[in-house]
Amino acid sequence: MAQKQKAVVLFSGGVDSTTCLALAIERFGKDNVVPLSIQYGQKHSKELEAATSILAYYGIEGKTMNVTKLFAFSNCSLLTQSTEEIPQGSYKEQQETEGEGTVSTYVPFRNGLFLSAAASLALSLDCGYIYYGAHSDDAAGNAYPDCTEHFYKSMGDAIFEGSGKECSLEAPFINSNKADIVKEGLRLGVPYHLTWSCYEGGDKPCGHCGTCIDRQAAFEANGVEDPAQ
Secondary structure, three states: OOOOOOEEEEOOOOHHHHHHHHHHHHHHOHHHEEEEEEEOOEOOOHHHHHHHHHHHHHOOOOEEEEOHHHHOOOOOOOEOOOOOOOOEOOHHHHHHHHOOOOOOOOOOOHHHHHHHHHHHHHHHOOOOEEEOOOOHHHHHHHOOHHHOHHHHHHHHHHHHHHOOOOOEEEOOOOOOOHHHHHHHHHHHOOOHHHOOOOOOOOOOOOOOEHHHHHHHHHHHHOOOOOOOO
């Protein structure tokens, strides 16, 4: 059976997921793309606000889910109930200080949960594909184990089998870094000025958290200024 030419895109309003969204629109057309934004108890709503602006830019209606209660027992520094501060410095610097492995901004099995939810939605809406923006920078040193290629392949197999072979998982940037993603996004004309990546919820990005540092470096590598700055 041929898979339906329609896709659910995990969509946070950040650089990676917005570039994924643009890729899916290029492949399937915007009428065949369903962006899925998930509220999970983040300390701020800036990314979700950005997601709303980006959907308006593309003229697409998205879906939203709230899974906050499922992370209520986690002390991850990204979450509202956390007693930890969001760390400053790159992920590599954090791992040099704390040791290799997950960083404090890793939300336990978040992508596993999100992708399972996306699979259910995809099957309900006759979508044959799910897109998510995992990339090699986040996987480095196992900082985010649910962004590794091994996780992607395992989760992809589970979704394909569990959907009766009707739905495939696509992670187009799994072997790319963030600079590669920005390069592709510039080709696609992604509205990066509308995106939000910072872990803090201020009026402007803090410039010091891991995701701000990675983002700035990715734009610099492409010889362009980060519009968020």
